Amino acid sequence: MILVINNQASEKEIEDVKKKIHQFGCEVYESMGLNHHILGVVGDTSDIESGTFQTISIVDKVILVQEPYKKANRLFHPDNTVVDVNDRSIGGKKLAIIAGPCSVESEEQILSIAKSVKNSGAGFLRGGAFKPRTSPYAFQGLKREGLELLKFAREKTGLPIVTEIMSTEFLDEFVEQVDVIQVGARNMQNFDLLRQLGKTNKPILLKRGLSATIEELLMSAEYIMAGGNENVILCERGIRTFEKYTRNTLDLSAIPAIKKLSHLPVIIDPSHAAGLWWMVEPMAKAAVVAGADGLIIEVHNDPENALCDGAQSIKPEKFDRLMGKLKILAQVEDREI
Amino acid sequence: MILVINNQASEKEIEDVKKKIHQFGCEVYESMGLNHHILGVVGDTSDIESGTFQTISIVDKVILVQEPYKKANRLFHPDNTVVDVNDRSIGGKKLAIIAGPCSVESEEQILSIAKSVKNSGAGFLRGGAFKPRTSPYAFQGLKREGLELLKFAREKTGLPIVTEIMSTEFLDEFVEQVDVIQVGARNMQNFDLLRQLGKTNKPILLKRGLSATIEELLMSAEYIMAGGNENVILCERGIRTFEKYTRNTLDLSAIPAIKKLSHLPVIIDPSHAAGLWWMVEPMAKAAVVAGADGLIIEVHNDPENALCDGAQSIKPEKFDRLMGKLKILAQVEDREI
């Protein structure tokens, strides 16, 4: 932490700031710039409230040097994390392809899609049982019945299931029944939920919030990891920008950025990003060559009658052709599908 | 709802779309533009999934005409809503001034601040007991003990208390003990929480999410209102933009916008918006003359040692001087403090 001190500060005022730094068990190094006086704070500053020094009138700026996350930080954990899910894994050489409908609608629907995406090479089945919807009047998911149907599809296909949790209320059921628990973008900073998930040992698929910085995403991962659960998979799914042609703007540069800052696996959701089915293919391909560890793709056998997000779902045949292309690109990148 | 149809669509394809519209109990009006064929959907379209028509290949665009919220919509409720809180109200001629520390830290602290802001003319006491913090290592609030201290301060000063709920887990305690339940920006789309709050009759202070549109804020209000609780107060607290000199960008145009779209009261939080104590005064004044129904301001007797958000808190003396200025402006605007 570096403090830039106003050049009109008195010696007494500067002494007071130094005393305060020492109270946190840190040391001070000092230097005079041309127009600024600089105080460097050496030691573990991660417990110092950022506001602590900003409130002091002679402090013009507080600059953080150290990233505020530890367990998610590649600095302290140089090797890539590989998260095990049943007999599979996410973060290794093999790309994790998670596919399925936005929401589980019926036994027939989920089973048909599950079989189909499995045949095309997907490794995991996604499907929403509890759905976060902007409108209280929209379909909110089949809830517990949806979980049952997902389990049924898993039984029939062997695909591990990935589904979103919306509240701590159902935590025990999710831990018991689900293979990967997804935290949606809108809940990325639902800290109570993160903390509870940190006490389990379930793989958590943590989606980046619509306007969350990469650092905030890593801090939310840190919440889960600080509780003891290091099985966190990060997911970029589009951020909110001024551009409205696409629903969100897919930030593929988040892949190399996160790979540099953290050791956690990163997957991409090309379906929610643009919200347009015909953009899924180019963005999925781009993600693979940019270094993603996997993809989560919405596939629906009847998008026009889907109960949610039909506009961004692709049909099984289209998914199959896409997988063919992705396999070639994965090979070029020395990965597998 | 208006559908813009591709000019290469066949008659048969258009017929199919019309049939689908009729299935929703809506009627179709039709018109040919120079390069586009237009289908208007007349009837109650609020139950139609937006994706329903976007998935059809001949549909180029789906344009919504009707706002997706009903109970929060001024169209169906022309008069301003006034929310009663104990013997006070929010949304009437008198501005609601809510003041207090970011977090409750001790009996002495909260009582001292409560007395002080009351003397300056504040009508409500704010204070965090459960704190949403970006870092798992930061102070998370005194929790239940914080609630007890707030109640103690209320008992001594008569000020109704406003505090944030972070999870449905503590809902009953909040309903029993708190006067206005605050939903923080990060939980604005925690739909489970909103739904539960909709089943109570408590006044809810709903903060706009960092990157939520005004329409999304109103949809979240709709969640609470759809459950039967119409005591919703909206709060603008700064949105996330590219500008980083301020922590967020206070969107004061949200005041006239919300007043036009909705009948619910709107208050402004100038403390969280910029995150800089010296911007609280100009932004608070601006909010009052722009038509806000109130303000929520962080006041701390010792910002330099505050356990959170010290950088944006003002001292009681500064708050007192600010209130003097606000009273004059309120009078100019034919409001009261």
Add this chain to the structure above:
Amino acid sequence: MILVINNQASEKEIEDVKKKIHQFGCEVYESMGLNHHILGVVGDTSDIESGTFQTISIVDKVILVQEPYKKANRLFHPDNTVVDVNDRSIGGKKLAIIAGPCSVESEEQILSIAKSVKNSGAGFLRGGAFKPRTSPYAFQGLKREGLELLKFAREKTGLPIVTEIMSTEFLDEFVEQVDVIQVGARNMQNFDLLRQLGKTNKPILLKRGLSATIEELLMSAEYIMAGGNENVILCERGIRTFEKYTRNTLDLSAIPAIKKLSHLPVIIDPSHAAGLWWMVEPMAKAAVVAGADGLIIEVHNDPENALCDGAQSIKPEKFDRLMGKLKILAQVEDREI
């Protein structure tokens, strides 16, 4: 400038960086954090290309301490700048109210509006002669004829005229004929134009770009000032954000921010910000109490038939009522109109 050095750097590599710092005539202070090695660069760093050190592989971060602008910086010029325009001034106790149509359309139109806004108390007349339009097919202004009409209106009313320059091609004519030369938001970083304007001594009204940070706005002012022209007036006119209910989001916190960072006057354009005539009044009032030095407001006698921006123009009667309200607020703020 502060360099954060990777903790895996060798002594040799660090020595090389220090040598490079010395080459720029700067000194180095050094300190070891827990996980980082810090090199502080002391001296005039404003000539060092920011990329110079970022390219070195052992440098993890380059942190700038000093603002990159000098002449616009309040640090070196503590007193407010007051810009003289004919017999008036901008930046002093009296607020500068600039009013008039988006574009000059006819002698009758500009004269009628000029007289009307003068009667209401405006101090300056605005009107576009050369219009920057998103579409090549839209009305592009009366150009030279527009300038003539503005001069005619000035002759009849005595109001100094403010109008936008779009290209260096017409620079001489503008210098000779216009009282305040406006640089539009889209040209805020047209550096050639800025440089040319820096060689004149005309007052320049510099509008903030749609997505320009406050620092970038000050750097563009610096371009003009570096050439010797210190008569710069800054103008906030709304920034581009994700919110689309308003055309742009008016950033009123830019007023106190700029006042802290710079000595230049700041005015607000409430018309272009929201793009909605009914938001002009609340935002104009908010700007005055937030500390703006003036306003630039679009007034049109026949908005429905205006050749541009009718949607954000207010009628003369509405402007007159607004001025009545602004006079009271100015008085409360110890300013005048």
Add this chain to the structure above:
Amino acid sequence: MILVINNQASEKEIEDVKKKIHQFGCEVYESMGLNHHILGVVGDTSDIESGTFQTISIVDKVILVQEPYKKANRLFHPDNTVVDVNDRSIGGKKLAIIAGPCSVESEEQILSIAKSVKNSGAGFLRGGAFKPRTSPYAFQGLKREGLELLKFAREKTGLPIVTEIMSTEFLDEFVEQVDVIQVGARNMQNFDLLRQLGKTNKPILLKRGLSATIEELLMSAEYIMAGGNENVILCERGIRTFEKYTRNTLDLSAIPAIKKLSHLPVIIDPSHAAGLWWMVEPMAKAAVVAGADGLIIEVHNDPENALCDGAQSIKPEKFDRLMGKLKILAQVEDREI
């Protein structure tokens, strides 16, 4: 164009609006929604000022159906445009790889880089002679001398040269000497410059502004094309968002979006987007598989001593390895390099 009329409008008021529509030579179709009255405007609406109807008090919303660009619109020009540049082309099967330094610094530098990138397979040489810099104190380019050096490098290597124009002042020289004239992001809406370029027949590389929507980019292309010059190449180079880890956020979904809306070629600038040299490779690869028609990449033989943008430049050896990978990906995509 569709007008949503307030449900409290009188018949007389609606009649007036219809008359106005007829005045523009358009026809009206009409329909009653449940809560809104809808007027459809049929005919060529591209000449109607968007504000024309928004100013009418009974008009709640104006919805545009037709895109405002014509010549750039794929609707009227279904086939891809291929722009010829000397003996090469941009927009065909062969990807256009444009490489070179941020700015031309010396004969030795530009020649060495030109030879090197040619050997690696680049088809065009880029290099800045006139440099737009945020700071007036930063290196502004070698200007005319830079153009001479570029011509010299072209003579020696045969690579067509691409360089940025900053002002109409040098237009004739650029037309005579340069092969592709680049319009930088900051000048995307310098309409005077665009108009002048429209009168030439030079290939124009038009970069998307930092906060320009895709539609605005296409409108700026339209400015050039409306003047008669249809040789426009579009370039996405990162947009401004809240995320600050990267300098800008590369919007790769702009590739399929532009391909759908327009027939013009699209290239990607992975260097300016992130501003980080180590992100150039993953983003360049992603661009190719997402369907880009080419890349513009900064290559410098000595990034640490580059006079600008060193932080985002890659060395020739790195560029060579990157080209090897891109060739494989191009082949997979049925393109060539």
